[in-house]
Amino acid sequence: MIRSVRFENFRCLREVELSFTPLTVLVGPSGSGKTSVLEGMHYRLACETSDYWRMDASQQVLLQWTFTDGNQVRRVFPLAELDSLSVHGHAVQGISLEPSVLRTDSPLGRVTALSPTGDNLAAVFSSLAPAQREAVVTQLCRLVPSIGDVSVRQSGPRTQQLRFRDRWQSDIWFTPWQVADSVLLLMALLVLPHQLPLPDVLTLDEPERGLPSRVLGEVVGMLRRLSIGAPGVPPVQVILATHSFDLLEHIQPDEVRLLSRSPEDGAVRVGTSLQDSQDWRGRSSEPS
Template identity: 25%
Template sequence: MIEKVQFRNFKAYRSLDLELEPFTVLVGPNASGKTTLLEGLSLLSTIASNLLGEDWNHWPGPFVQSHGAQSPVEIGASGEWGGTNGSVRAVSPAVRIPHGPPYLPFVLNGSVADKPFKVGRENIGLSPRASSSENAPRVGGVHGNVERWLLNHLRAELSATSILRFVPKVLAMASYSDEVVPSLAPDGSGLSSVLAYFKLSQDEVFSEIEQALKQIVPAVRRIRIERAAVEQTAVRTIALDDQRHEVPEKRTLWGNQVVFDMKGAKGVAPDSAGEGTLMVLGLLTALMGPSKPRLVLLDDIELSLHPAAQARLIAALRAIQKRDPQLQIIATSHSPFILNDLDPKEVRMTFLADNGFARCEKLTAHPEFEKWKGLMAPGEFWSSVGEDWIGKLGGTAPNE
């Protein structure tokens, strides 16, 4: 579980040092750095998963350096994962290749169980005359006196990160999977296949998901899985006159479709059940599904729900975390109703300064918080004070 994050020269965050809770919600104006923070943690997971799992010199990542910055990009996190303390820091200078867009060669360093390690070379750099072959990752390996099983443990914990950006119409689609254990994509594709797998192979999990959905959306009476046609386009290779041709070929497969029995209506199609219902079902499936994420990064946790349902959602998420104490949820929101069901220490506020860089502060850091905390719920306090106070803190705040 991540306890602290540190960004340097990552997109809108020139410098960020932030503590996180097991359940943390980011609020603030649009384009103020909320989603950027989620993206940074997701990128760190990707870098760590690849560099700790392969003998690579570096990991070629996207160009995410802050505008105008000359210093290296750093994305770091520290905490306790599965009972073992550790820290990871992905570092990359800006590297521009002669032909093509710039990219960042990330290397990794950190510690696990107080034993330091490093993956890759931090002095990677390319001259203007460098060849394209020099841009590829080269064998490097892990350096440090750390047992391999500890690194594998850290990699497994950091890899179990899911960033969710559900699209209602995608969640509603019928799906087909030839995987032994179907997976749910970040946009929600594959939902029907995952639920069908649960219904057939882990009916108790399916029942838990169904019961949790009924608690949050009382109009739902039952979730049913039906067979449905799924159109797919495959590419077939044809050899003709010693030449190979790729021909797109449409085919119809029989997959699965989610159907709801609602209060007063049976057999309701998913695209008629409401966006909020679908989004909650997707979230519950992601949290309780086969992948068992350790860190869930969720954009817009209110999920198009009624304010009363938002409160029930928070209660359901806390119940899931109680059963799974190692699950961490970091979400963004624009809803004061979500905040009203949080502890003030779980709220972080983002603000875009006049110089174009983002800042992030605890709600409890507001100068008047101690005065008003007993009179207002967190959502009411946020609605009253907004975020401009962050820009008035003065000095060179570490979160700027």
């Protein structure tokens, strides 16, 4: 598991060290650096001029991951060399779901991992084992009572499409374009624990978008179980970014990292408690 990551001169992360728990939540307004942190978690990141602090490529960018076993991975730009500890073995999966993309048809064929935007959701669902598909459908139908079942049909010579059955009339099936964004977002999230192989680290950018408040606790519970693991199933460290305070109602205090920007130079600052979040929320609601 990743214990901490240090960022120097990476985008708005002038000099930041973030500690991580099995489930970590980055909270802050738009532009507070959350996405920069998520994208900086990937070892094979390519550093462009726009990724340097103030777009000044004469400065050195440092990304350093420290693991709970004491090992470190260090990457420095512009040298762009990843040291020998890159063989530490951590695979990082970054997910930022887009409802319009989730609606697209998937190519036929076996796919066992969701793409960054979820454009292969139909293929991943159809590739699950029968018991896994049943588990996903059961959870989805419980959270979205208007849905009675989910299946996949061939939509073209080389494509397949999800279908959603109406709860009250079994001969009515809806296409992805006829269901709400929340249905597709929930389905993609419910598929994540069934991927093969599971990543070591999963980053999620605003997974609450489009989801009703009543299901946020269910989503957080699922992600927390994923971060803990189960007999025969290794834990997946989960790092998610949000600016939803409704989601924070389901988060433990030690899991919160509040990101904000310094008024002096715009560099990211980090708070580590729910009180910091509540203080920021109070300030953000004051009239300007």
